[in-house]
Amino acid sequence: MRRKNWYLTIGLILTACMLLFTALGIFWTPYSPTAVSAPDRKAPPCTAHPFGCDQLGRDILSRTLEGAGATLTIALAVLAIGAACGLVIGALCGYFGGPADALMMRLCDTVAAFPSVLLALVVLAVTGPGKYNVIWALGVLFIPSFARLVRGEFLQYRDRDFVRSARLMGVGSLRVIFVHILPNTWPTLLSGLTIGFNNAVLAEASMSYLGIGVSPSEPSLGYMLKDAQGVLFTLPWCTVFPGLVVILLILGVSLLGEGVRARMGVAS
Numbered sequence: 001m002r003r004k005n006w007y008l009t010i011g012l013i014l015t016a017c018m019l020l021f022t023a024l025g026i027f028w029t030p031y032s033p034t035a036v037s038a039p040d041r042k043a044p045p046c047t048a049h050p051f052g053c054d055q056l057g058r059d060i061l062s063r064t065l066e067g068a069g070a071t072l073t074i075a076l077a078v079l080a081i082g083a084a085c086g087l088v089i090g091a092l093c094g095y096f097g098g099p100a101d102a103l104m105m106r107l108c109d110t111v112a113a114f115p116s117v118l119l120a121l122v123v124l125a126v127t128g129p130g131k132y133n134v135i136w137a138l139g140v141l142f143i144p145s146f147a148r149l150v151r152g153e154f155l156q157y158r159d160r161d162f163v164r165s166a167r168l169m170g171v172g173s174l175r176v177i178f179v180h181i182l183p184n185t186w187p188t189l190l191s192g193l194t195i196g197f198n199n200a201v202l203a204e205a206s207m208s209y210l211g212i213g214v215s216p217s218e219p220s221l222g223y224m225l226k227d228a229q230g231v232l233f234t235l236p237w238c239t240v241f242p243g244l245v246v247i248l249l250i251l252g253v254s255l256l257g258e259g260v261r262a263r264m265g266v267a268s
Contacts, residue, residue, distance in 0.1 A: 008259025014252030018245070022072045025065025033063045033219045045237055052237035054228065060241055067219040068245050074135055074214070075200035081139025082196060086146025087189075091177050093147070094154025105151070108144035116141040117203050124212045134213050138203055142196060149192045153185040187264050194257030198250045205246055221246055 037057035045052040051060035093101040111119070116138070123137040157163060158181065166176050207213030208222025216223055221242045228238035 005259050005262055007255050008263055011252055011255030011257070011259045014248060015256045018068075018249045018252050019072075021065070021245070022068045025062075025067075025069045029059075029062035029065050031059040031062045033066045034058065034217070042235055051241045052235070054238045055231055055235065060224075060238060063219040063224055064221070064242050064245055067221040067224055067242060068249070070131065070214055070218060071201060071204055071221050071246070072249070074131060074138075074204045075197055077135045078138040078142060078200040078204075079193065079197050081135070082142025082200075083146050083189075083193060085139075086143045087150050087182075089143065090147040090150025090152075091154055091182065094151035095158050095173065095177050095181070101151075105148070108147050111141065111144045112148070116199075117206055120203065120207060121210070121212060124207065129212045129215055131214050131218065134204060134207060138200060142200070146192060146196065149188065150185065153188050154181060157181045157184055187261060190257055190260060194253055197253050201246060201250055 035058065037053070040049065040053040040057040040059075042055055043049055043053040043057070049059050049061065051064060053059055054063075089104060093104050119141050120134070120137040124133055127133045127137070154177075163176060163180055166180050171180070204213055204220075205222035205225070208220040209226045211223075211226065213222055214220040224242040225239060228235065228242075232239055
């Protein structure tokens with residue numbers, strides 16, 4: 001009898017709940033996330049405001065819903081840029097090798113030698129804050145990690161018997177790369193994607209917290225945490241709920257990735 005995969009079950013439920021919560025904020029919020037209400041200033045969680053209100057009377061639930069949507073959108077966009085570009089670069093370098101591979105890997109090593117968030121802060125200090133600037137800055141800085149991950153996998157598979165047989169049969173290099181080798185790398189890529197997603201969420205929240213991420217006019221989980229640091233002990237709900245969304249989103253994706261890897265029989 002197969003042992004129940006609790007990582008997959010809990011991760012799937014938690015991730016689905018967080019995605020539904022985020023999707024809800026795209027289409028509906030109980031109040032305007034930026035609306036100020038003097039009578040509701042510092043209101044604790046209640047029936048009218050389940051997450052309470054901040055020091056300006058803004059509804060925390062509405063701001064958390066919209067902020068979660070912004071964070072998720074940025075994280076997925078960053079992951080798409082970093083993973084897609086890194087996959088192509090790593091696959092070509094790992095399969096063909098040569099001087100181009102050596103040069104590209106030295107460039108990746110140079111970029112990876114610096115913390116990605118620190119480099120992103122430098123880029124955003126020049127380009128200015130904003131959602132799209134955050135996406136491009138983090139997306140480009142995530143490329144080296146994915147490129148090295150994919151390259152390492154291709155170095156393991158490019159001399160396997162099934163790859164040599166495909167070459168002897170006259171199969172083109174691109175078909176060998178994307179049809180014969182790439183599917184075998186998915187278990188490792190899945191681990192990289194889950195880690196990359198979590199890093200993107202934390203990076204976006206960190207930059208917004210520092211004030212150079214998403215524009216302050218747009219609700220963001222990181223900016224909400226920064227805005228609430230001065231009332232941490234007097235209005236704890238202003239910090240607890242946005243922080244809890246970040247934690248649950250990261251936890252759900254991590255458990256889901258671990259469960260899928262266990263289902264595929266891949267060691268962590």
